[in-house]
Amino acid sequence: MNALSAKTASSPAAILAASTDEAFRAGIKAWFAQELPRLAGDRYRAAEMQRLAFRREWEDHVCRSGLSGLGWSEAVGGRPLSLTRQAIYHQEYARAKAPLAVNLIGHGIVGPTLIAFGSQEQKDRFIPKLLSNEEIWCQGYSEPNSGSDLASLATRAERRGDVYVLNGQKIWTSFSHLGDWCFLLARTSSEGPRQRGISVFLVDMRLPGIRVRPIRQITGEADYGEVFFDDVEVPVACRLGEENAGWGIAMAAANFERGTYFIPRIVRLQTELEDLVRLAATTERDGRPVIHDPLVRDAIARLFCDAHALRLHADRMLKQAEEGVPPGVEGSAVKLLWSETHQRLFDLAMDIMGPAFQYGPQEKLAPAEGLWHRDYLWTRAETILAGTSEIQRNIIAERGLELPR
Amino acid sequence: MTQGISTAYSDQVLRDAAARTLAEAAPNAALAQGADASTAFAENHWRLAAEMGWTGIMVPESHGGLGLGLAETADIVEEMGAQLFCGPYALSAVLLPGLASHFGAVGDALLRELAEGSVRLGVATAEPKSDAEGRVALPLVEHAAGAGHILHLVREEGGVSFVLYRTAGATSRALQPMDPTCPIASVTLAPDAEIARVRCGHDEAERLLLPIHILTAVELVGIARAAFERAVVHVRQRKQFGEVIGRFQAIKHRLADGFTLLSHARLAVSDAVQRPGDLDAAQIARVIAADAAMKITADCIQLHGGMGFSWETDAHFYLKRARRLHASFGGTAALRKRAGDRFIESLLTTDCDRLRKADAGREEVV
Numbered sequence: 104m105n106a107l108s109a110k111t112a113s114s115p116a117a118i119l120a121a122s123t124d125e126a127f128r129a130g131i132k133a134w135f136a137q138e139l140p141r142l143a144g145d146r147y148r149a150a151e152m153q154r155l156a157f158r159r160e161w162e163d164h165v166c167r168s169g170l171s172g173l174g175w176s177e178a179v180g181g182r183p184l185s186l187t188r189q190a191i192y193h194q195e196y197a198r199a200k201a202p203l204a205v206n207l208i209g210h211g212i213v214g215p216t217l218i219a220f221g222s223q224e225q226k227d228r229f230i231p232k233l234l235s236n237e238e239i240w241c242q243g244y245s246e247p248n249s250g251s252d253l254a255s256l257a258t259r260a261e262r263r264g265d266v267y268v269l270n271g272q273k274i275w276t277s278f279s280h281l282g283d284w285c286f287l288l289a290r291t292s293s294e295g296p297r298q299r300g301i302s303v304f305l306v307d308m309r310l311p312g313i314r315v316r317p318i319r320q321i322t323g324e325a326d327y328g329e330v331f332f333d334d335v336e337v338p339v340a341c342r343l344g345e346e347n348a349g350w351g352i353a354m355a356a357a358n359f360e361r362g363t364y365f366i367p368r369i370v371r372l373q374t375e376l377e378d379l380v381r382l383a384a385t386t387e388r389d390g391r392p393v394i395h396d397p398l399v400r401d402a403i404a405r406l407f408c409d410a411h412a413l414r415l416h417a418d419r420m421l422k423q424a425e426e427g428v429p430p431g432v433e434g435s436a437v438k439l440l441w442s443e444t445h446q447r448l449f450d451l452a453m454d455i456m457g458p459a460f461q462y463g464p465q466e467k468l469a470p471a472e473g474l475w476h477r478d479y480l481w482t483r484a485e486t487i488l489a490g491t492s493e494i495q496r497n498i499i500a501e502r503g504l505e506l507p508r
Numbered sequence: 509m510t511q512g513i514s515t516a517y518s519d520q521v522l523r524d525a526a527a528r529t530l531a532e533a534a535p536n537a538a539l540a541q542g543a544d545a546s547t548a549f550a551e552n553h554w555r556l557a558a559e560m561g562w563t564g565i566m567v568p569e570s571h572g573g574l575g576l577g578l579a580e581t582a583d584i585v586e587e588m589g590a591q592l593f594c595g596p597y598a599l600s601a602v603l604l605p606g607l608a609s610h611f612g613a614v615g616d617a618l619l620r621e622l623a624e625g626s627v628r629l630g631v632a633t634a635e636p637k638s639d640a641e642g643r644v645a646l647p648l649v650e651h652a653a654g655a656g657h658i659l660h661l662v663r664e665e666g667g668v669s670f671v672l673y674r675t676a677g678a679t680s681r682a683l684q685p686m687d688p689t690c691p692i693a694s695v696t697l698a699p700d701a702e703i704a705r706v707r708c709g710h711d712e713a714e715r716l717l718l719p720i721h722i723l724t725a726v727e728l729v730g731i732a733r734a735a736f737e738r739a740v741v742h743v744r745q746r747k748q749f750g751e752v753i754g755r756f757q758a759i760k761h762r763l764a765d766g767f768t769l770l771s772h773a774r775l776a777v778s779d780a781v782q783r784p785g786d787l788d789a790a791q792i793a794r795v796i797a798a799d800a801a802m803k804i805t806a807d808c809i810q811l812h813g814g815m816g817f818s819w820e821t822d823a824h825f826y827l828k829r830a831r832r833l834h835a836s837f838g839g840t841a842a843l844r845k846r847a848g849d850r851f852i853e854s855l856l857t858t859d860c861d862r863l864r865k866a867d868a869g870r871e872e873v874v
């Protein structure tokens with residue numbers, strides 16, 4: 104091959120319109136392979152590309168090139184795409200080592216929820232700015248005294264004329280310092296069952312009375328924070344759905360996570376496992392590549408088997424979603440397997456590294472510039488967020504096996 | 509309970525019929541009373557399998573069989589696991605048809621007899637010894653009771669030999685088995701016992717053994733399912749501290765883990781059944797199913813408390829049967845090692861290729 108035959112990738116619009124899934128895969132793969140290095144320039148290294156600034160820059164580029172709103176209807180300006188192609192998209196995204204999204208909540212949860220429950224006015228206001236990635240969203244559910252027991256949340260929203268007055272505090276809010284808007288749950292009634300007194304609000308994070316304090320995480324980064332609301336006046340037009348109907352909306356929103364959160368992560372785990380093998384092949388201990396250590400090989404083989412099961416689960420989730428089958432308690436089983444397998448994978452990476460594990464995640468001397476270290480620490484969050492492992496087990500036992508509460 | 513509903517691999521009618529028939533013949537109560545499978549069940553169960561046409565399920569129609577595939581067989585085998593069927597079913601009905609073509613005329617005859625239900629295959633699982641008179645002594649044969657033939661896999665440099673003996677003229681001594689649903693014996697063969705022998709390379713051997721790995725996985729899922737159901741039923745009715753013990757979170761979480769393992773195993777196993785030629789799918793399914801069954805059958809005993817430890821409660825049969833299958837045909841650990849080695853080697857080989865290309869000055873490596 105010579106320079107003349109060097110291909111340029113097709114336009115995103117042409118790729119989305121590909122006549123076959125294979126052509127779609129080839130197209131999107133070529134697009135990532137072309138655009139990622141082009142945008143990154145001399146930052147085209149895995150560690151460099153995981154920095155927040157680049158993540159945002161890349162996400163903006165992807166969205167503005169016409170690859171946002173995948174699977175959303177044309178009526179809202181989205182780009183209809185079969186679930187199979189969405190899965191292919193995520194696969195190729197992971198294989199290209201493209202950085203994780205910043206506006207995950209916006210694209211993964213807020214968008215689909217607005218489409219399902221929003222008024223026309225709300226859709227017109229918010230969806231275009233999601234598609235262009237101009238507005239970043241955060242999710243205000245957890246509070247200092249309400250975590251696993253979310254229905255106990257106490258942040259109050261009191262109706263006064265055409266505004267709700269918001270008072271209270273959220274915590275562990277991811278990207279609260281970057282968020283332009285917050286998808287927030289607040290209490291609008293304290294009568295009857297707790298779940299029936301909750302409403303959803305779309306809150307402009309720049310309103311007077313809102314204060315954000317980033318909280319440092321075990322990785323050293325401060326990507327989540329606490330948010331204080333002090334007599335914040337939220338227009339009634341920013342209530343999503345009916346008053347006191349928020350719990351049902353929140354539950355529906357959680358279902359959207361199945362496709363947008365887990366499937367990309369399951370796919371990513373496969374490429375991480377491949378990288379782990381490469382790490383073991385290029386790390387030496389006692390003069391031999393670590394990959395020859397039978398204990399390391401056994402641990403890899405176990406991860407390989409679990410990754411296989413996860414892949415089958417992802418295929419099945421996708422198929423069920425396409426057939427409109429509601430997710431059952433198996434979703435909890437998948438979350439358990441994924442988060443725990445992921446933790447073992449990075450634990451093993453630390454073992455493989457030998458003394459180099461001691462570098463902190465921001466230390467340049469660390470292998471892969473500390474990416475393994477950072478993700479090793481990050482995996483500890485995965486058995487906590489989106490429903491802790493204990494809560495997932497409760498769900499399986501009580502809803503799946505019908506054991507008494 | 510959702511756990512009790514088993515989705516068929518092929519045909520729900522076949523599956524339900526197998527479940528019903530096998531449940532009626534289940535040995536649990538009798539074994540729990542101390543019955544011996546080799547005398548009480550080996551014959552009955554085999555006769556039942558023959559009457560149902562199951563022994564000839566994979567035998568071609570030209571040889572009097574049903575000529576069906578692995579998926580149909582899997583439906584029967586999962587129920588055999590769940591209902592503790594006592595007999596070398598998968599071994600005879602599945603492995604033998606695969607080997608028969610290598611055994612020439614002997615194989616042809618065996619297939620016909622298998623379809624009639626008159627062939628039953630024991631399997632030698634320990635190294636043979638030769639006695640003073642030059643006769644072959646097999647120290648440990650599974651399913652020896654009533655077996656007319658014994659298969660022995662000899663792992664050798666560069667390949668595997670499948671050796672088939674007939675038991676006519678042999679002397680057999682029944683031994684106490686770990687797994688009461690599988691009679692074992694030591695067998696000293698007659699001098700002319702070897703009737704067929706086929707040697708093949710590792711790849712071919714691996715291919716011949718694929719169906720048995722898949723069905724071992726299927727059977728393990730059946731065992732795990734039965735033990736799991738038993739445990740769930742128990743914790744919903746047993747009361748302590750004034751509460752049904754299923755209300756205690758430690759118990760809920762143990763069962764939630766069992767559910768999770770079982771759901772992975774089911775998926776992996778049905779995937780392997782649907783793609784019967786795929787080495788990874790088959791071997792990984794067996795690994796995942798064995799891990800699930802080992803954990804769930806042990807938990808089943810734990811959740812029954814003192815009664816779980818008693819012979820009279822049938823919980824231990826599941827553990828013991830799972831333990832046996834876990835170790836069969838080279839064992840779970842060896843399969844996991846092979847699958848892992850293949851993954852590692854394939855990855856590092858493609859990497860080498862890619863690096864070579866990159867050296868040639870083009871492709872960029874992240």
Ligand SMILES: Cc1cc2nc3c(=O)[nH]c(=O)nc-3n(C[C@H](O)[C@H](O)[C@H](O)COP(=O)(O)OP(=O)(O)OC[C@H]3O[C@@H](n4cnc5c(N)ncnc54)[C@H](O)[C@@H]3O)c2cc1C
Pocket residue numbers: 241242243244245247249250251252274275276277278327484487488489490491492493494497757
């Ligand atoms: C990195 C990260 C990002 C996050 N991002 C967001 C975000 O963007 N928005 C947001 O709203 N929240 C976010 N969260 C918060 C997350 O949803 C909560 O941490 C989680 O729901 C657990 O609540 P908690 O922290 O109050 O822990 P608790 O509920 O106090 O739990 C403490 C421990 O008790 C256990 N426990 C609690 N109840 C039970 C029970 N019934 N049975 C058995 N064990 C139980 C838990 O499993 C856990 O081990 C984030 C968390 C992390 C770690």
